[in-house]
Amino acid sequence: MALRAKNPTRIAGIVVLVGLGAVLPSPAASAATVDTQASYVLVNRNSGKALEVSGGATSDGARITQRTRDDRGPQQWQFVDSGGGSYRIKSKHSALVLSFPSTADRAGLVQSADAGRGGQQFRLADSAGGDVRLLNQASGKAVDVLYSSTADGARIVQLPDTGRANQRWQLVKLAADTTPPTAPADPRAANLTCSGVDFSWSASSDDVGVTFYDVYHDGQLMTSVPGTALSARLTVVPGASWGLYVNARDAAGNVSQASTTVPISVPQCQADTEPPTTPxxxxxxxxxxxxxxxxxxxxxxxxxxxxxxxxxxxxxxxxxxxxxxxxxxxxxxxxxxxxxxxxxxxxxxxxxxxxxxxxxxTGASCATALCSVTRVTTETDLPWGLTTLPDGQVLYSRRDLFEIVRLDPATGQKTVAGRIPDAAGTDGEGGVLGIAVAADFAADPWLYVMHTTATDNRVVRVRYTGGVLSGTPQVLLTGIPRNKYHNGGRLRFGPDGKLYLSTGDGQNSAWAQDLTSLAGKVLRINRDGSVPSDNPFGTPVWSYGHRNPQGLAFDAQGRLWEQEFGNSVMDETNLIVRGGNYGWPACEGTTGSCGNSGFVAPKHTYPVAEGSCSGIAVVRTGLYIACERGTRLYRAEISGDSLTDVQQYLNGSYGRLRTVEPSADGGLWLTTSNYGDKDSVPDNSNESILKVELGR
Ligand SMILES: [Ca+2]
Ligand SMILES: [Ca+2]
Ligand SMILES: [Ca+2]
Ligand SMILES: [Ca+2]
Missing domain, CATH: 2.60.40.10 (Immunoglobulins)
Structure with a gap:
């Protein structure tokens, strides 16, 4: 082999170009065999220590050093192909790339935002035993442990390529990490003022290492702090009532279940006792x-x-x-x-x-969309899914009691039809969620149910005969990630006889773009749970890039509309196309990095304060949208591929609205979600189930 040649740089270049790496004695990884999907630890041949982001920093410009190998996030690197045999080397911990800020000898190696600069690109030159030298594209110099130091924390610099052991690195490919951290324990708030609060927690454990803690209130991401931090000072809004919690995340992107919730009631900055003037x-x-x-x-x-x-x-x-x-x-x-x-x-x-x-x-007759609203019954658990059977009877789910209830619209009488076994709450939004029946229900009476368990979200079906659920449910689809919030949960049969369902990102936004994950998707399955042969990716995935999609409804042309919760800026209504990417997490509604031509833009957006809409329903050419925080019902006219004439009804009249569904007689069912909807405590709600008569 040529590694002792006088000009190893040139020889190494030839090695790459002619693919000689393939004839070297089975190297662990080399220029020719690097896997851009995998994570690597880079171990120096001389010191035996691993390349590491110093101090686990996530900041731009942070120093790179060597340290005793532990395979944790700050020692994990991914190779991003720059073409021409060059790579950027990206930290799995910080998502920043290795960079030399100048071409000078002894310039220190740092991490910086990936800009594709020459100083951020490295050619992998093969050395003995499958080692590589990392030759910087801008300087031509090699990544070097200064003075061949074997100490933890030694300086990593660039120097002319000598091929010596302190410039040689072994690329150790790590097995994929699929185990999430444990949930952070003992969350607590202190020093609450009208503008801020100290939120802290006890460390999670992980098989590889916690790289970030993601802090939320009520499903809304507030901040992410490094895995070394166990507290954060949060900015709050005077008068707000929030539930704070935290999730742990590892370098591979696995997210823990959430901590318990810490409720806070933010005081006002200054007392105001003076009422407004009279309108x-x-x-x-x-x-x-x-x-x-x-x-x-x-x-x-x-x-x-x-x-x-x-x-x-x-x-x-x-x-x-x-x-x-x-x-x-x-x-x-x-x-x-x-x-x-x-x-x-x-x-x-x-x-x-x-x-x-x-x-x-008032005039003699109804001339508008909404003609009457009648409270048919009240409910002390949280009504979530609702569907009308062919005989006009209504079934709905009690999210936190895990029950299915039959409602007689004529009398308002309610009867418990059964309970869903293995259901579990999430101390948040999980539980028994959407329900649906197929068009041939009368002949083949299955009730389809999406629900949370202790380990996942899933779809099951159970026989409904003689007004009760009977037998053991058949499990159709499992493994949909669950978390405190962002569980999606709506089910809808399409005119094609397939079952469509919405799944939240499980509070791991990266999953929304990961086609191997069932989170952050609209899924499509056959009624027996199998994957339809005409799905776009050979999996249940029908569309992706969703944050927390819920409402699903088909229009008269057989097109699928979807309603989706944004994070803190805007919600969206989408027209779903097969295989479409709807942009999350890069793009929220029309804000963020939405310029990607591969993203499908929403048909309508809503400021979250006027939205947080869950259920949708189509009646004739109207799309009806039930909103929680917005406490209103929108009606939009479906006109071609657009939504036009967006009107709002019942603003504040019944509080938070969760579910809207077509009724058997051409109207709507509407449910409220005012109490106990952010916990999994059963029977602590006070809700209404309303019948709406429509006009035009
Ligand atoms: Ca892990
Ligand atoms: Ca006042
Ligand atoms: Ca979107
Ligand atoms: Ca509850």
């Missing part, structure tokens, strides 16, 4: 059975945050924002006189006096 100029105009109430904005010493609208002295709805001075009250009784009043509120709950009462009489 004036109130008008009320009827159009059919809909009344539009408008008024002049009130003022406040700090700021008006919204208005409450009263109909005949009882709350009819609310608006958010100082300038939201109009409210549409839908589904009223025809030919009826109503009295409206408005009051303003501020951020600390001070309310103005009621405005002057304005009377209006």
């Amino acid at each position: 004036t100029g109130v008008t009320a105009t009827a159009s059919g059975t809909t009344v539009t109430v408008s008024w002049t904005a009130a003022t406040d010493n700090v700021g008006v945050t919204g208005y409450e609208i009263l109909r005949d002295g009882i709350a009819a709805g609310s608006t958010a924002g100082a300038d939201s001075t109009s409210f549409t009250d839908s589904a009223l009784t025809a030919n009826t006189r109503y009295q409206y009043q408005v009051r303003a509120r501020d951020a600390q709950g001070n309310r103005s006096a009621l405005s002057t009462s304005i009377a209006v009489t």
Whole structure:
């Protein structure tokens, strides 16, 4: 072999070009055999120590050193092909790449953001025994342990290529890490002020090592801190009621289950006891059975945050924002006189006096989309999935009690049809979620159920005969990652007879782009759980790049619409295409890195404060969208490939809305989600199941 030649650089270049690596005696890894999917530890031939990000830093410019091999994240590297036999060498810990900031002798090796610069590219030159030298593209010099030091923490520099042992590195390929860290324990909050809180926890353990802790409130990522940190100072919003928790993540991207939740009630920065002024100029105009109430904005010493609208002295709805001075009250009784009043509120709950009462009489008939709303029953657990059977009876799931309930729409009578075995909560959003029946249910009465277990989310089907669930459920699809939040959960049969389901990213956003994971996807399976032969990837995956998709509905043309929760900026409604990539986590709605031409853009977006929408339903040409935080029902007209004429109804009238489903008579079912919906405590809710009559 040529490694002792006078000009090893040139010889090594030839080695790469002619592929001589293949005839070397079975090297562990070399220029010719490097696996760009794998993680490597780079062990110096002279010192036996591993190349490492000094101190486990994640910052740009952090120094690279050598240390006793432990195979943890700061010692893990991935080769990114730059073409022409060159690679960037990316830290699995920080996602930054090895870089020389200059071409000078003894310039120190650092990590920096991948910009594809020459100083960030390395040619792997084969050496004896399968070792490689790492030759920098800009300088031509070799990565060198200075002075052949064998000490932990030694300087790593560049020097002319000598082929000596302190410039030779063994590429040790690591077995894939598939084991997530344990959940962080003992989460606690301290030093809560109106602007911040100290949140801390006890360390998780992992077979390789925890590289990050991801801190959330209520499913919303707040910050990620290095695995060496066990606390974070969080920015909070005055008056907010949040549930804080933390997940641990390893270098391979495996995410732990969440810690328990720490509730915080953020104090105001300054007490405000002064109510807003009373709204004036109130008008009320009827159009059919809909009344539009408008008024002049009130003022406040700090700021008006919204208005409450009263109909005949009882709350009819609310608006958010100082300038939201109009409210549409839908589904009223025809030919009826109503009295409206408005009051303003501020951020600390001070309310103005009621405005002057304005009377209006409705018209003879309903001329708008929503014609009446009737409370058919109340529910003390959280209603989640709901479906109508061919005989008009309704089944719905109790998320936290794990029960399926039959509801007689005529009488409002409820009967427990059965309980789903092996279901589990997540101290969050998991439990018994979506339910569906196929078009031939009467002949083949299976109820399809998506639910959480102790280890995953899954789809099962169970016989429904004589009004009860019977027999042991058949398990159709398992292994969908679960977590406290982001479990997806809706099921819908398509006109093609296939079962579609929405799965959340399991609080591991990387999974949304990973086609080998069932998380962050719309999936499509046959009714026996097998994979349809015309799926795009030979797996259940139908579309990907989703964060926490929930609502699924087919329109009259057989197209699939999907509703998806964004993180902190915007939610989206998508038209799902086979094999489509919907952009998460690079792109949230239309914000972030959405320029990738491979991403399918949403058809409509919603600020999260006006959204957090879960269920959707299509009736005729209308797409109905039920929103939790937005406390409203949207209706959009499906027009070609677009959503037009997006209107909002019932804003604040019934609180948070979770599920909307078509009813047997051309209307809608609507459920609320106001209490106990962020825990897995059974029977701590106070919800309504509403029947909506539609007009046009
Ligand atoms: Ca692990
Ligand atoms: Ca005030
Ligand atoms: Ca998207
Ligand atoms: Ca509950």
